[in-house]
Amino acid sequence: MTVYNAHKKNRRHLNLALQGGGAHGAFTWGVLDRLMKDGRIFIDGISGTSAGAMNAVVFTDGFIKGGRQGAIDALHTFWQQVSERALISSGHASLPWFMPQGGQSQWNVDDFPAFMMADFISRMFSPYQVNPLDINPLRDILSEMVDFEGLRKRKDIKLFVAATNVKTCKLKVFRAEDMYVEAIMASACLPLVFRAVEFQGEQYWDGGYLANPAISPLIHECESKDVLIVQINPMNRPDVPNTAREILNRINEVSFNATLAREMSGIATISNLIAQGKLHDTPFHRVNFHMIVAEDEMSKLGAASKSNADWKFLTYLYELGVATTDKWLADNFDQIGVQSTLDMVKSYS
Numbered sequence: 001m002t003v004y005n006a007h008k009k010n011r012r013h014l015n016l017a018l019q020g021g022g023a024h025g026a027f028t029w030g031v032l033d034r035l036m037k038d039g040r041i042f043i044d045g046i047s048g049t050s051a052g053a054m055n056a057v058v059f060t061d062g063f064i065k066g067g068r069q070g071a072i073d074a075l076h077t078f079w080q081q082v083s084e085r086a087l088i089s090s091g092h093a094s095l096p097w098f099m100p101q102g103g104q105s106q107w108n109v110d111d112f113p114a115f116m117m118a119d120f121i122s123r124m125f126s127p128y129q130v131n132p133l134d135i136n137p138l139r140d141i142l143s144e145m146v147d148f149e150g151l152r153k154r155k156d157i158k159l160f161v162a163a164t165n166v167k168t169c170k171l172k173v174f175r176a177e178d179m180y181v182e183a184i185m186a187s188a189c190l191p192l193v194f195r196a197v198e199f200q201g202e203q204y205w206d207g208g209y210l211a212n213p214a215i216s217p218l219i220h221e222c223e224s225k226d227v228l229i230v231q232i233n234p235m236n237r238p239d240v241p242n243t244a245r246e247i248l249n250r251i252n253e254v255s256f257n258a259t260l261a262r263e264m265s266g267i268a269t270i271s272n273l274i275a276q277g278k279l280h281d282t283p284f285h286r287v288n289f290h291m292i293v294a295e296d297e298m299s300k301l302g303a304a305s306k307s308n309a310d311w312k313f314l315t316y317l318y319e320l321g322v323a324t325t326d327k328w329l330a331d332n333f334d335q336i337g338v339q340s341t342l343d344m345v346k347s348y349s
Contacts, residue, residue, distance in 0.1 A: 012336040013042045013224035014290075017215055020050025020188065020208045020256070021232040022306030023082075024298065026314040028055050028230050029075050030321020031292055036068045038329060045158035045222035047173075047214050049207040052230070053161040053187040054078070054142065057179065060157045061146045078145060079318070083311040085137045136185065136194060143181050151179040160217040162207030163187045166196050171210040173217055208256045215263050219287050226288040226336050233257050234299040235347070249303035261348045264289075268344035289342040290332060294324045 014035075018028050032055060035041045043063075048056035055075065062074025151159065154176075161174040163186040174183040178200070186197040186204035196203040207213070218227050233253050241247045267287070297320055305313070332341045 010040050011042055012040055012333065013044050013226065014336065015045040015218040015222045015224050015227045016043060016047070016056075017213050017218060017227055017229040018046060018048040018052030018055055019212050019230060019232045019260070020048070020052045020206070022051055023308050023314060024232045024301065024306055024317060025051025025055055026079055026317035027232050027294065027298070027321040027324075028052060029079055029314075030318040030323075031230050031325045032059050032075060032321075033072055033318070034322045034325035034329070036063075036071050039068075040333070041329075043157055044224040045160065045218050047160040047162070047218050048187070049162045049211060049213040050188040052213055053184050053207070054138070056159055056161065057142070057146055057148075057151065057184055060159055061151060064150060064154050064156055065147070074145065078141065079314055080311070081141045081145070082138070083309045083314055085141065085309075138188065139181060139185050142184055146181070148179050148181055152176055158217075158222055160214055160221075161187045162211040162214045163189075163197075163204040164207055164209045166191075166203040166205050169210075171207070171214065172202070172204065173211070173214050175217075209259070211259050211263070212256050213260070215260070215267065219267075225286065226290065228290045228292065229260075229342070231260075231291055231293040231295075232298060234295050235261070236295060237299050245302070252303055264344055264348035268348060288335075288337070288340045289344055290328075290336070290340065291342045291347070292321075292325055292328050294320055 016032075018025075028051070035043070046056040046060065048054070055078075058074050058078045059071045062071040064070075066073065159174075159176055159179060161179075161183050163172045163174065163183070164170075165172050172186075174187075180199070182197055182199040185194075186199050187207040189195075189197045189205050191205045196205055198204075212233070215227065215229075233256050235257055237250065237253075241250045267289075308314075335341050
């Protein structure tokens with residue numbers, strides 16, 4: 001599929017909300033790739049957390065440098081670099097993976113000895129002990145690829161990156177003027193894997209604890225009144241977990257979905273009041289919400305697969321993101337700018 005131009009009357013503007021989830025963020029890579037190849041879609045703002053923040057800054061930097069094709073190429077290069085350096089931030093660990101050949105069934109690596117040992121070490125020793133030099137190849141990849149100074153100067157796409165202040169337990173949303181590599185690393189700092197990231201005199205952990213991702217800035221600070229959530233952490237699972245590994249996996253999913261569910265539940269209440277005409281002369285306005293999600297497929301993947309940087313696995317997720325977005329556009333494009341296609345009460349209340 002090639003990039004094409006669209007007549008002005010067919011254009012649709014969206015804000016994007018990108019969840020974090022380690023290697024599962026390659027699904028979002030596929031989503032962004034497909035959106036950029038549709039010349040009818042224009043992005044006004046992006047809010048991202050952790051892997052979502054990385055996708056956001058790489059995408060925006062690529063767009064500034066080379067338009068739609070620049071964004072497409074930048075994301076491909078980023079994920080290729082992640083795979084080649086074989087290290088990625090995940091929901092539990094950050095490990096080099098030497099994956100066996102095989103199908104999807106081998107992508108759940110929860111019971112691999114290497115993962116089990118690393119998981120045990122992360123629970124017994126802090127990153128201050130096992131990684132005293134604070135080595136993080138993701139920082140190197142972003143520093144090499146992204147022109148952060150350019151991001152701070154340009155406002156082509158508004159960026160919002162969430163992080164958790166360790167000392168105050170308050171959410172920090174970094175905006176254009178704060179776009180340094182430290183802000184992105186703060187957003188992706190899992191406390192059992194990396195030392196807290198010091199930035200602007202404060203210490204930060206992963207933003208997913210308080211916003212995965214932050215929705216409010218997209219509503220109040222962007223022109224588009226349509227928000228598309230790219231959700232990669234399953235809200236629903238068919239069975240109750242009964243093993244230690246499955247329980248920890250589900251705890252991780254619940255905690256990293258809780259903040260989004262809470263914020264969206266509040267927004268749903270306000271949206272209902274607006275629809276009933278009860279919020280006249282207030283700063284609140286109607287916003288259309290949409291979601292791209294492949295919950296059936298993503299729920300088959302265990303927590304450890306968030307650390308799987310094998311290129312076959314990443315491209316599987318990329319292709320899943322492309323296919324899911326292709327179907328979403330076919331079903332919902334005409335509703336962008338018209339009405340919500342996401343039932344917020346059903347999804348988050």
